[in-house]
Amino acid sequence: MKKNMGKIDAVIRIIIGAVLAYLFYNNYITGTLGIFLLSLSGVLVITGFMGWCPLYRLFGLRTCEVKNGLTEDH
Secondary structure (H helix, E strand, O other): OOOOOOHHHHHHHHHHHHHHHHHHHOOOOOHHHHHHHHHHHHHHHHHHHHOOOHHHHHHOOOOOOEEOOEEOOO
């Protein structure tokens, strides 16, 4: 998989995922919404660390720099 997410985008996703997990584990968000947001936080953290988002690929988006036809992971 080629990266399609820039560093700033990845860091923002990881931070949002960590905040959502914190809110869930400290009972600020509970119930079905809490479980949904906890699942979303896991997806955000995983895609942030991978640097690849399946929705970006689906819609043809890319936030990482392209240098000489190669993404920043090459």
